[in-house]
Amino acid sequence: MRDFDSFTVVITGASTGLGRAIAVEVARRGAGLVVVNYARSADEAAETARLVEAEGSKAVLVQGDVANDEDCKKIVAAAEPTGRIDALFNNAGMTKFAPNHADLDAVNAEDFLKLYSVNVVGAFQMVRAARALLEAAPAPGAVVNTASIAGVVGNGSSVPYAASKGAMTTMTLSLARALGPRIRVNAVNPGFIDTPWFKNMPDESLERLRAGAAAATPLKVASTAEDIAGAAVFLASPASRHVTGETLLVDAGLHLGGASLSMR
Numbered sequence: 001m002r003d004f005d006s007f008t009v010v011i012t013g014a015s016t017g018l019g020r021a022i023a024v025e026v027a028r029r030g031a032g033l034v035v036v037n038y039a040r041s042a043d044e045a046a047e048t049a050r051l052v053e054a055e056g057s058k059a060v061l062v063q064g065d066v067a068n069d070e071d072c073k074k075i076v077a078a079a080e081p082t083g084r085i086d087a088l089f090n091n092a093g094m095t096k097f098a099p100n101h102a103d104l105d106a107v108n109a110e111d112f113l114k115l116y117s118v119n120v121v122g123a124f125q126m127v128r129a130a131r132a133l134l135e136a137a138p139a140p141g142a143v144v145n146t147a148s149i150a151g152v153v154g155n156g157s158s159v160p161y162a163a164s165k166g167a168m169t170t171m172t173l174s175l176a177r178a179l180g181p182r183i184r185v186n187a188v189n190p191g192f193i194d195t196p197w198f199k200n201m202p203d204e205s206l207e208r209l210r211a212g213a214a215a216a217t218p219l220k221v222a223s224t225a226e227d228i229a230g231a232a233v234f235l236a237s238p239a240s241r242h243v244t245g246e247t248l249l250v251d252a253g254l255h256l257g258g259a260s261l262s263m264r
Contacts, residue, residue: 003237005030008082008133010075012037012066012126013092015045018146018193021229022089023048027055029233034058035078037092039065066092066122069129076129084141085133087236090123091146098158112160119164120171127175127185135182142236143179145172145187149251152189165189169247176245184244186235190228191217191251217252 009026013019015038023034034052036059038045049059060078064071079085094115098106123145127134134141150156151165169187176185192213210222221227231250234240249255 002030003239004086004233006032007086008033008035008079008084008137009087009089009236010035010037010079010085010126010130011089011091012075012122013146014038014048014089015041016048018190018225018228018232019089019091020044020048020051021225022091022232023059024051024055025226025229025233026087026236027052027057027059029237031057033060033079033082035060035062035075037062037064037066037075039063039092065118066090066126067117069125072122072125072129075126076133079130079133083133084137085130086137086139087142087144088126088130088134089144089146089232089236090126091232092118092122093146094118095157095161099156101155101159101162104159107158107160111158112163115158115160115164116167119161120167123168124171124175127179131179131183134179139238139241140181141183142240143175143183143185144232144235145169145185146232147172147187147189147247149189149191149249149255152247152249153255172247173245180244184240186240186243186245187247188228188232188235189247189249189251190223191249191254192222193228194222194224213254217254218256219252221252223250223252 009031014036052059062075062078147168148165150162156162172187213222
């Protein structure tokens with residue numbers, strides 16, 4: 001499949017995890033230029049670039065924090081030589097781990113502001129910076145926001161994280177309405193993804209987390225970044241050219257709450 005042939009693609013937070021998987025997938029599908037953004041992980045971002053170029057695409061590395069508006073402009077500037085952005089993946093995100101949502105003292109206003117600055121404001125700033133190049137794409141430019149099932153059902157690593165992803169989902173609707181017809185805006189809402197996000201957990205704890213995630217889904221699987229990347233890339237592809245303002249749950253059925261798949 002070469003449905004991204006000659007596309008210019010920008011991916012924030014692409015050093016590891018879902019961002020890397022998206023970068024490799026669009027390269028595999030023919031992207032001409034992949035802009036790989038990272039905030040701190042230079043070595044890991046370089047590995048993403050290597051994987052992209054191994055698929056035959058050109059990769060450009062850009063360090064920048066999407067919470068900083070000037071950095072957003074710098075990231076977009078890397079795509080300017082092509083005169084277009086066909087797809088922007090707002091994948092950069094952060095959290096604070098405070099899984100007991102009843103412990104209201106586990107988070108504070110600073111936590112909310114820090115998470116919103118990346119997860120919501122950063123995505124908005126990237127769209128604003130990229131707008132002209134997205135509109136210059138031959139087909140409507142596509143924005144894909146990485147939201148989360150946490151923003152739909154209010155679970156996840158912390159209350160601020162869930163709230164920020166809910167805000168991102170609402171922003172997706174607002175921007176889809178405002179930026180059509182030259183830009184499409186959608187969101188992918190993953191559930192658990194087995195990525196370096198959890199790299200600081202002890203091995204036994206991580207295994208319990210994986211097992212618990214699988215047990216909570218009707219499909220009985222713990223998703224990997226590659227499992228989610230295909231759905232995210234679909235939302236930027238010509239196959240979804242009539243899709244905008246959509247939030248696609250890709251959570252192995254986690255949102256179903258463990259309900260039986262069979263009628264008894």
